[in-house]
Amino acid sequence: METIKPIFLIGYRCTGKSTTGKLLAALLDSLFFDTDRIIEERSKMSIAQMVNQRGWEYFRQKERQTLLDTGSLANCVIATGGGIVLDPENCRFIQSHGICVWLYADADTIVNRLHSDHENHESRPRFSKDSLFQETQKMLKFRSPLYQALGQIKIDTGCHSPKEAANIIKRRVSHVRQ
Numbered sequence: 001m002e003t004i005k006p007i008f009l010i011g012y013r014c015t016g017k018s019t020t021g022k023l024l025a026a027l028l029d030s031l032f033f034d035t036d037r038i039i040e041e042r043s044k045m046s047i048a049q050m051v052n053q054r055g056w057e058y059f060r061q062k063e064r065q066t067l068l069d070t071g072s073l074a075n076c077v078i079a080t081g082g083g084i085v086l087d088p089e090n091c092r093f094i095q096s097h098g099i100c101v102w103l104y105a106d107a108d109t110i111v112n113r114l115h116s117d118h119e120n121h122e123s124r125p126r127f128s129k130d131s132l133f134q135e136t137q138k139m140l141k142f143r144s145p146l147y148q149a150l151g152q153i154k155i156d157t158g159c160h161s162p163k164e165a166a167n168i169i170k171r172r173v174s175h176v177r178q
Contacts, residue, residue: 004028006070006098007173009079010147012140014113015103016157016165017079023166025077028173034079035066042066047081064090071097085146094150101169102151104144105158107136 007024009017018034025032039062040046051059063081067090070078078098084090094100105113111133130138148154153172155165 004075004099004173006073006075007077007169008094008098008100009077009103010082010085010094010100010150011103011157012082012105012110012136012143012147014110014117015082015105016162017103019162020103020157020165020169021077021079023162024169027166027170028075028077031073031076032079033070033073033076035063035070035084036079036081038066038069039063039081060087063087067093082143085143085150091146091150099152099173100150101153101155102147103155103157103165104147105156107133107140109158110136110140 007028007030009021009024011017018037021034022032024030036047039050039059043050043062045053047059050062060083063084064087067080067084070076071093080094084094114132114136153169155168157165160168
């Protein structure tokens, strides 16, 4: 069996990284990892609790270490946290260790998904006192150029279901590897 570099999924909250990642891993007969879930399991608290108790900087350190811990992995799909691109070291690591896929959607789609995702709603810390829509618009304006620069494959998950996105990624990954 051919060894392939990890496939890193990047993008803002509720763009389908975890859902698409699990489906993609199944299609590729690979393992699936979610850096946010790993952080929560290791720390025995939600990301929101961690940020509230220890701050964003502490969380970002844990996020960086969790990403670096994936350095020896192959044949896997890794869903990253939405802010992973804020650290240039993380971006360099992803570029050198795997194939990067940017999943994106417009602010309306993301906010609708955030409102309907009650389970994750409690675990996702807010970034500001703005309305959820305003906050999302601001964060997308700031982060989208970072995602754009890093993503080798780009998929609009506002137009594609997670299953469609996973199939598209599977087809495109073979072209990126060559």
